[in-house]
Amino acid sequence: MxxxxxxxxxxxxxxxxxxxxxxxxxxxxxxxxxxxxxxxxxxxxxxxxxxxxxxxxxxxxxxxxxxxxxxxxxxxxxxxxxxxxxxxxxxxxxxxxxxxxxxxxxxxxxxxxxxxxxxxxxxxxxxxxxxxxxxxxxxxxxxxxxxxxxxxxxxxxxxxxxxxxxxxxxxxxxxxxGSGHFVKAVHNGIEYADMQMIAEVYGIMRDGQGATAATCAQAFETWNKGPLQSYLVEISGKVSAATDEESGNAVLDIILDRAGQKGTGRWTVIEAQHLGAPIPVIEAAVAARNLSAIKSERERGEATFGAAPVVLADDALSSDDLEQALIAGKIMCYAQGFHLLNAAGTEFNWDLPMPEIARVWREGCIIRSTMLNDMADALTAAPQDNLMFAPFFSKMIEDSMPALRKVVATAITHGLQVPALSAGLAYYDAMRTGRSTANMIQAQRDFFGAHSFERTDKEGAHHGPWGS
CATH class of the missing domain: 3.40.50.720 (NAD(P)-binding Rossmann-like Domain)
Incomplete structure (x- = not known):
């Protein structure tokens, strides 16, 4: 034989x-x-x-x-x-x-x-x-x-x-x-964030606009024909449209709101902290899953403080606003994931093939998306650069960021949870701020710990006039 x-x-x-x-x-x-x-x-x-x-x-x-x-x-x-x-x-x-x-x-x-x-x-x-x-x-x-x-x-x-x-x-x-398993972990971290942002937009439609699951399905199906075309948006439309045979209700309406996880997203966040690589959208998504797990405490919170007044005006947010917000959030999420891969490559001496990673993710995996084609092209041109600064994506960010800001502001004002979308917006604002407020933190560190600080007008380590 x-x-x-x-x-x-x-x-x-x-x-x-x-x-x-x-x-x-x-x-x-x-x-x-x-x-x-x-x-x-x-x-x-x-x-x-x-x-x-x-x-x-x-x-x-x-x-x-x-x-x-x-x-x-x-x-x-x-x-x-x-x-x-x-x-x-x-x-x-x-x-x-x-x-x-x-x-x-x-x-x-x-x-x-x-x-x-x-x-x-x-x-x-x-x-x-x-x-x-x-x-x-x-x-x-x-x-x-x-x-x-x-x-x-x-x-x-x-x-x-x-x-x-x-x-x-x-x-x-x-x-x-372990480079292969690290890349897989980052894939899963991006997956967590992608899923969370979709869930947040679903929450705005369901709780803020009173949309039925069937109406949400129509939105996802429409968005899946544009820049957001992806496996996760596609299946979001399918699960929203599904009906439970036993009860006749929408399946989404009878699923308990407690999300499971196997730990790979958590590993991604832990390693990002070790590497000093900022991935706030992924971190927010992992935290949101952890929050979903403590359902009894959330129910206690609602009983104590009351449910948020979430009803939006009919013209507060359009379907286009939500679509553009998802586009902006998705770019922020993937930019952070690829930045983490670059940081890991440097730390562990891996010559990670950045464009090939994007290409490998174009089919077969959970985060497969048409946007990965353009990401592969951008990483071919500048493999070490943040995807935010690639001409194709910087233009998309400029076009979609006003909608993300509008969606986040509206959601927060009405008590709707958008932790991942908010983190994407905060990341964008941080990345376009040439002079941040970290000078205050350095002053505080020097005051209580004599850690010193750098000056803008001369080289070296310095201390403030507040003494030892």
Missing amino acids: SKSEIGLIGLGTMGAMLSLNIAEKGFAISVFNRTTSRTKEFFDDAGDLAQRITPCDTLEDLVASIAEPRAIILMVPAGDAVDQQIAALRPLLGKDDLIIDAGNANFRNTETRAAQAEADGVPFLGIGVSGGEEGARHGPSIMGGGRKEAWDQVGHILTAIAADYDGTACATWMGQG
Whole structure:
């Protein structure tokens, strides 16, 4: 019997879908799951693709069934489970056999695993995979990190199974160590912010304008035909239009307002703080999810202080105002995300391919958007520059910022929550202020801690006249 070209461990939703994707693209794959009944169930349900799938009951069987040099993808829960799986698998492998962690790993764990693999003289890859269940099955966005030779060993498979955008695979090598998982984390941070801003505009329509879910659906469907065309705006229209079969109500109206999270957005915010990279829109989005989780306290707040008087005048905000505000907020969010990637590249000595990151995100992943085409062009021209200053986007900002200011001001005046949109506006105002108020902070720091300050009229460190 001929041997498989690749192996995969972990047949949960993502692992199962990725395995079927690999088999469908013509590659023979061996699979293993700790619960053998799951392996059998997966194989039995594979249909015609089963002819390219080898189910294995033990790790030894898995390793023996793969052609050398072997490559095995891990799709197990992030954290200790990955280390335990590597520890169990590595003694069975040869020096040239490659382990690929394709889970939602913290990039710092990937850095540690990559360093250990380097010390042991064995190959290791950490790859970020975005697109959810549908993406894994039919074409995700793939962000690889590790040694280039390791990527090249399996690159033909990873590019074949990735999403395709006009003939270009949405998969590429990002750099050494944990760079792939870091890029994936930033993707998820942008995803949090994009989703939050959409939710804020939905809230303005629902609570401020009294719009039904069906009316909101029409707005999202219209916006998805313009500059905001994207996966998230598209599905926002679909979920707004959906009706619950049991109650007959709009599905949105019966969903509890408590948003979950798996932690990748939080990691993005934590790393941005370590790097000193300002990403206030993403930070606001993560905080908003945390606030959504404390529903009982929010209900107590409403009982104590009363609900905000949110009814807007009929002509207070137009659909165009809301669309333009989302455009401005989206640009601020993505500019911050790419700025964070540049900061990480400098800190960790990764030569991140900035234009390619934008291109990889054009299809397959959750934040896919037509705007990423123009971002790729802007980053090709100036990969280290803030996207705000690219001519294409600076013009869009000038055109859309008045609407963002109007939307934020109106929402705040009427007690509507717009933390991410507000953060985008504040970021814009900060970035166009040549002389900020940080001189006051430096004076305070010198007063209470003798930390010194720089002067505008001479070099060196100085102290104020307030004494020690």
